[in-house]
Amino acid sequence: MAIVTAPRKACAVNPLKMSQPIGGAFAFMGLRGAMPLLHGSQGCTSFGLTLFVRHFKEAVPLQTTAMSEVATVLGGYENLEQAILNIYNRTKPKIIGICSTGVTETNGDDVDAYLKLIRSKHLQLAKLPLVYVSTPDFKGAFQDGWGKAVARIVEVLVEGPGANGLRDPLKVNVLPGCHLTPGDIDELRVILEDFGLCPSFLPDVAGSLDGHIPDEFTPTTIGGIGVDEIESMGRAGWTIAIGAQMQRAAEVMQVKTGVPFRVFERLCGLCPNDEFMTFLSEISGRPIPLKYRRQRGQLADAMLDAHFHIGGRKVAIGAEPDLLFDLSGMLHDMGAQLTAVVTTTQSEVIERIKTKEVLIGDLEDLEGLAKTHHCDLLITHSHGRQAAARLKLPFYRTGFPMFDRLGAGHQLSVGYRGTRNLIFEIANLVIAHREENDRPTPDKWRTASELPRCSGYRSSTGAAGEAIG
């Protein structure tokens, strides 16, 4: 059991956390023809938009109700009404997803009531789904916004069981957490289809943010799960939730439609995937395809090859709870020590992380811990680059945002194959860093023996070096 420590600082330095509303908006981006709308000042949207664009290198639909000072005092009804009408007229969306922000939560806008009023006033909107989710900036973090938005989508859009109550046992709902990339979702789709299952991903960011070139220009999302497909999710045989953040959405689904669910907290690593494959085999009634038996072998071999490099590493890792739990679990399985662990928000998984202490904090905390504990591998999102440069550590970028490297949308971590690739990437990073920075020279040997003071940090890399030699 890890001890979870809350922050004691008044000033967050180099934040790790992203805000809840953009997590919510991100969930709506996995729906086809959607326009996410942040109910707040235009800066709330512009910052989020820039962040998504820099991460995915894609055009991202995101709108704002552009709350002014006066509107904030008088209430945001008119802004919301105008925004919805404008979006409806200009971009013809299939769905508008509305997330509140700190501003509209602080002044207490009752958006649910507003929406009722807007619907009664503008009959042309009768058939346009409007999903509202409350996501104040001053609570929770990115993954909370995502989880809440998906739960709301299920609550509002999924239809209850039909009169005949027929289910299609091969239809499976998948509720992926926000830590899965479009690449991960595509990988899972292939795995499920190989078992003869027919998956519906909610949300499906693989359809919209996987970086394909559409034939026509669309101002809304260019792909993702359609509203009609969401409506029919109640007829599925199972719901698979990935990440603890999706537990609530899966529960809502079960209450509403009776579809049973299973939560997979991890899909990175050998054992979690063994469980996943077994489960898929059970629900589909098919044996595990040959392809995955081979992939399992490849992963096992990759683990053998890479444990020389990853094993014994003192890892400093900062990520949102679900991603942290998944990755840190894999690293622990590989023999790494989770020395400095920082996360963004409360979650029931974090106390099960295989480390002494998990800090809910920022990148300054992570950097400080990494320094005092002589960590030799840093894993966090792109904002960790300054810390990595200062500490001269090999730096693996993961999570959101990843703005200074390409291919964020295709980074893979799920399945046997995804885990294998991830392990190779991290191990190669460690090897390259050692080659560039820790080449042994005659002088180095001399100083190492004469000056034992640098033993803490250097010897651990040295030991790993000897192990392969």
Next chain:
Amino acid sequence: MSSLAATVQNIFDEPGCAKNGSKSEAERKNGCTKQLQPGSAAGGCAFDGAKVALQPFTDVAHLVHGPIACEGNSWDNRGAASSGSNLWRTSFTTDLSETDIVFGGEKRLCKAIKEIIDKCDPPAIFVYQTCIPAMIGDDINAVCKAASQRFAKPVIPINSPGFVGSKNLGNKLAGEALLDYVIGTQEPDYTTPYDINLIGEYNLSGELWQVKPLLDELGIRILSCISGDGKYREVASSHRARAAMLVCSKSMINVARKMEQRYGIPFFEGAFYGIQDSSESLRQLARLLVERGAPADLLGRTESVIAREEACARAAIGPYKPRFEGKKALLITGGVKSWSIVAALQESGLELVGTSVKKSTRNDKERIKELMGRDAYMIEDMTPREMYKMLKDAKADIMLSGGKSQFVALKAAMPWLDINQERCHAYMGYVGMVKLVEEIDKSLSSPMWEQLRRPAPWQALAKAMEQMQPPVAAIACDPALAETARRARKICVCNTVDLGTIEDAIYAHGLRSVAAVREHTDALGGCCRRRIQGILVSDPSAMGQAAE
């Protein structure tokens, strides 16, 4: 100390702003309160503007008082470069929680200031107000004042919460804060007659350093740059400059004008984008300095530097001119520096098919008109869909714009170049112009575009299949089918003669004219004359095969 509302009003009444100057008295009272359109707004808020304008001060700790969204979602996103401290890249925020909103965030802010001083001891702390503490009534001016006294260190309130208006307003509010709390509070170690201020220059990608060597060579000293690669002490003592140059005219005109008012520092609007503009700016700087008492030989020295640099740049650009011949560019920027870039692009031989003038002043527009001719295609506001169409229809060969509209061009498989804040190349000065031309050439001549515009193999196949009528395709593979088809197709309707008969006759007798075909078959060659001609000109070998 005036209230925020009064400050905003004050900023809107800007005599130095050409747009404002052209308004009627009544309009002017309304200020620039252009209402944002909910649901179709883009662009940042006033907080964003203030932060962007001041963030390049490198040795200052920038503390954002607000919930995580304001700083957490936006930090470390600018490519401004620093020659010294990197403190500005460290992000500080009070990360307000629900409890703070209920009980007020002032204490937390005060503690945060203390933590920063204990940890980093910067020469000053800038505290940025955001929407939520403004709503709940956190008085950051009071907290900053108290903190300044307690810690004996300048703690400057930047009162520009997001919802008061646009990013541009935020730039100006940031300028007001500098005027109120920073400028004139310290004295420079020494002064020279060559001291200047650069206002509204942010040193993105370190581009200021492409111009600085020229200034150094002329002996002109940048006393303070607001705010690129700026240091607190330099801004605080910037009131001793002899002249000033306003670089990005939109963002900080109030600072330049008020410094002229208060300290008698004359300023001019200029740019270092493009050869002509760079030269013009250097001349103006020299002229202003000489007017303020610098030795007059500066003018001559400036001219010789300009002549040398221009010749150098023109020689470097020359080879590209023929390569750019007939190439058309579409320029979408905020419109602020449109004219200076227009001039720059024209010098390299590119033809401009349009430029955005959304944020340009009337003066700017006049200049563009002058440069591009009467029928200049000035775009007030272009939707992404229109941009996409324009590129897709190949009315332009390359688009130059800011990062947000890049995908419009890239998804249309058209070359695109970033000329906004997030760019990674420096395009300033004479060297920068050459770099810009190089980059445009690299992008235009990339072999990648042609490959991308090619249809995918399945599309090409589908198209070919469409053109080949399905029965024809089937016939080509099956001789028996071909024979029946040949016999079934009537050529002469009047006398019912089929294609097979005619082809056989042509092949057997080596016929060359319609008259010959009439002799050997029953075809009349009247209304079927054209059809027979068609058969005669078609490939004889294919016909031969068919006959066999």
